Amino acid sequence: MPTPDGLFRAAKATDSDVIFCVLTFIEVWSRSPEYVKWLATRGGVLFGGGPLNQEVGDSLTAAGVSIFNLYGSTEGGIMSTMLPAEVGRDWNYFRFPALVTPEMIPNDDNTFELVMVANEFCRPSVLNTKVGGIDAYSTSDLFKSHPTKSGYWKVYGLTDDQIMHSTGEKTNPGPLENILNQNPLVLSSVIFGRGRFQVGVIVDPKPDYRFDPTDELKLSEFRNKIWPTVEHMNEYAPQRSRLFKEALSKLSKPFTYTAKSTARRQVIISDYDEEISALYDTVEESAQTAIPPPPQWDITMTVVKFIRQIVIAVMSTDVSDDDDIFQRGCDSLQATWIRNSLLRAIRDTTQFDARKFAGNFMYSYPTIATLTTFITNLLSGNDDGGDISHARIVDEMRTMVSKYSQNFLDHCHKGHEASHSAERSGGCMVLLTGSTGALGCYLLVQLISHLDVSRVYALNRKSPNGKTLIQRQEGALLEGGFNSEILQSKKIILCEADLAADCFGLPHASYQEMQGSVTHIIHNAWSVDFNLTLKTFESNIKGLRNLIDFSLSSTLSRPARLLYTSSIGVFQNTDAHGNSVLAEKPIEPEAAIGTGYTESKWLSGGLNGAWNVNEWVPALIQSGSILGLLPDDHKPVSWISLDIAASSLVEFCMSLNLPPDHIVHLVHPHPVHRSSLASVVSSEYSVSLVSYAEWLAALEQKAVILSENVDNKQIPAEAGLPTHLRVQRLLPLFRRLAAKETSSEAMGFDSLDIAEAVALSPTLADPVLPQLGSEDVKGWLAYWRKKGLLPASFS
Structure with a gap:
């Protein structure tokens, strides 16, 4: 039985120069850097039997593989040039040779049906129509013409496969199914919707990912895992052909396949007639039909x-x-x-x-x-x-700033010098938000051990899972490698709070107590949800304003100093070039447009290797388990470990030289080349290092990062969101980073000025401050393996 690996080994053993195969073999080969590298030394790869996925072909062509598109049929023989001298970017187009007389019949959707007209050199074996009185064969194959090269065509689909909707519009399922079939969990898919308003799809999972179709939880998990690929497909589909999530039908019967290993579309759709009808009924039932719509929509x-x-x-x-x-x-x-x-x-x-x-x-x-x-x-x-246009988003941002920048309080409590002397003698009292997070744990530990801090009010949101705050804080400390006994310190007061509420949702007496004692505020908490827009983050912004009001209403002799931790994500649209650096000063809102929040924190792991599995770097490393390669970059990175970051933040907060309304950049003052870190991962996992562009092309081809070594069971809550959801949000980030080719640091990031930060932080100013090295990387990898994010080895 021919298999992708078997045919490849045979081609290599016989030193074949041109390899002829079905397109599914090429798609499998494209996932192996070793295979692609060898194919690039050959004369080319010749395929037939259907259209090759566009992204697969583009990726292989970019890697130096010549792809030859063979078109033909039993009835008409070979109807394309066999081995053209040049292919390149236009690998998916071909010309008809002179012995073929094509008649291209136009349709109303910019496609053409090929009719092969008989001539003295080439006569089809089946004749089913006439053109100008001459016998001909109507192929039922649809083509599209090259946008600039006359006489060049590419296969688009079959007229028999066209889906006619109830609106009279058509969907061509072939190209869309090709995209969906690239998902590593999908064996094949069949799109349906004839006579319906919208399309749906049935997906046959690969054997390793099949499940009981009556298990609704497993069905939901599978839908979620392949959804990023569906969204990618929707980007290419016309409006009438886009899939909604509820239109993914469960697999209740086995697919039947042709000798070419392609799904028998009409047979499968016929087998699933009842299920398809039930699916559309379910979609309809999800609407609140009992509520009558308005008689007029303009009132x-x-x-x-x-x-x-x-x-x-x-x-x-x-x-x-x-x-x-x-x-x-x-x-x-x-x-x-x-x-x-x-x-x-x-x-x-x-x-x-x-x-x-x-x-x-x-x-x-x-x-x-x-x-x-x-x-x-x-x-x-x-x-x-x-x-929503960028201009509109900027306007919304400015409007929200204006809304929460009005009517600030005047701090008028004077003459309480005792509070200053208490602060100078070791009586600082700090309000810390977000102490259960990764950085928050380090901040909490360092504040408790700080000789000048006498109390830490640790404010955190109420837990949605029923755990008490003390349980959450203990778990977070243990996760960071700390001894949870630190919570027995009399310095700590843990509080469940809602920063957006009056008095933070605390008893009035407790709020007044903090007003009369808190000298410093470190605001390190922010909701993390990457679907949500600015409007839904308003409660976070209101919470920040409440902290400002709390500071200004202090009954001490001066307002509490407020230190707010932002995100490197606010620089995602900056246009610094080459050796230029971004100054420690405010930026315009246009620079931050993109997502409500970004995972990119510009922080690396902790002392025990702990690095939040939901951030972009762990997901990037995980991609190596399915792609067999990782991106290399010889530019520097300024990643900073959590312990150093926490020390610096505490020093910023406590510094007597920090002026109000000041901005500092917290990055490592001694960057290292990213290649020195990537090489450790490469060595640990025997994975190839390639350019960022090549890695991103392979990642786009996969459409979803999902290690085949990770159990399909729902990932435990402490491991964060499932991989497919994490990467669904991260792909836009990776694309944006690729677009910033002129960045001065690796991965599309810009260098940040740190003169003020170094001046205010003895930790950052230390000339022997440890740089990131191989031991740090090994610690991260060990942590991610422990959390189930990475396998023991990439295979």
């Missing part, structure tokens, strides 16, 4: 009443028009139900094309009021379907 009061009823019915709780539904507990499934209800009402009562809402617009308009405005504007033609 705001009737629309807002309808939307309010939908939201309350789905969430089973009262929500005011200006409440952020996600802050009130709305989850992604409920958001989908609300969206479906609105889409069905719009579809049933208007002529508007509701498929413009392929994404979940609920995240961009998370209140009943903003959702009403969005819907009414869209239906009246005053909106573009939810795409």
Whole structure:
């Protein structure tokens, strides 16, 4: 039985110069850097039987592999040039040789059906039509023409496979299925939707990932794991052909395959007729159909009443028009139900094309009021379907800054010099937020051990999983490699708090006590959710304003000093070039546009190797387990370990020389070349190092980072979000980093000026401050293995 590995070994053993195979073999070979490297030394790879995935072909071509596209059929023989002299970027296009007389019949979607006309040199074995009175063979194959090269064509699909929707529009499933089939968990897929408003898909998992289809939890997990690939597919699909998450049907019957290992589309769709009907019924039932839609969509009061009823019915709780539904507990499934209800009402009562809402617009308009405005504007033609421009985002950012920058208090408590003398003699009292996080643990430990600190108020959000704050703090300390007995210190006061609430949600007496004692504030807490937009982060911004008000309302002789930890992500759109550095000063809002929050903290692991598995560097390393390669970069990195970062932050906070409204950059003053760190991973896991561009191309081809050595079971809560969700958010970051080729540091980051930081921190100013090295990397790898993120070896 021919297999990808078997054919490759045979080709190599016989020193073949041109290898002829089915496209699925090429797709498997493309995932092995060793195979690709050898193929690049050959004359080329010749394939037929269907269209090769565009990204696979582009990736191989970029790696120096020549790809020859062979088109033919039993009825017509070979109808393309066999081995053209040049292919390059246009590997997926071909010309008809002179012995073939093609007649390209145009369709209304810019595709053409090939009809092969008989001539004296080439006569099809099957004749089923005539062209100009001459016998011909209608192939039912669809083609698209090259945009600039006349006479060049590429195979697009089959006319028999075209899906005619209830709207009269068509979907060509072949190219979309090719993208979905690139997911490492997917063996094959079949898109359906004939006579329906939208398409759906049935997916046959690879044998190692199959599960009981009646297990709804496993079904949901599998959908989530392949969803990033579906989203990638949706980027290429027309609106009528985009998939919603609830349109992924369960596999309840085995697929049947042809001799070429391709799924028998019509047979499978026929086998699944009942399941497909049930799926569409389920999608319809997810809408709140019992609530009558508004008689008119241009009257705001009737629309807002309808939307309010939908939201309350789905969430089973009262929500005011200006409440952020996600802050009130709305989850992604409920958001989908609300969206479906609105889409069905719009579809049933208007002529508007509701498929413009392929994404979940609920995240961009998370209140009943903003959702009403969005819907009414869209239906009246005053909106573009939810795409938010950079200018609009900047305007929202400036508006929010203005909202929370008004009417600051005047600190008027004077004459309490005793508090100053107490502070100078070792009586500093610190309010620390986020002490259960990775950096927060280091800050807590260092503040407790600091001779000038007499008390630490550690404020943290209420736990959603029922654990007490003391349990969470103990677990966080143990995770960071600390002894949890430190919590027995009389210096610590743990408090569950809501920074956005009045008095932080604390008893008034406790709040007053802190007003009269807190001298320093280190704000190190911020919600982490990468689906949410700026509006939903407003409670965090309100919490920051409340901390400012708390400082200014201090009953001590001067306000409490507030140190706020931001993120390197605010520089994601800067345009520093070459050797230029970014100054320690405020930046414009345009620089930070991209995500509500970014994982990129510019911090590395702790003393025991602990490095949050949800951040981008661990995910990047994990990609090596499925790609067989990792990105190399000879530029420097300024990553700083958690212990050094915490020491520096405490020194910033306690410094008598730190002026108000000051910005400092916390990065390592002695960068190291990233290649010196990457080489350790390469050695530990025997994985190849390639350029960032080559690695990203391979990653895009995979569409999802999911190690085949990681159990499919739900990852434990302490391991953070599942890999597929983490990487779904990280791919846009990796793409943005690739676009910043002129950056002065590795991975697309810019160098930051640290003159002020070094002047204020003896730790950073230490000339023998340890740099990152091989032992640090080995510690990170050991930690990630312990957390189940990485296997013992990459195979």
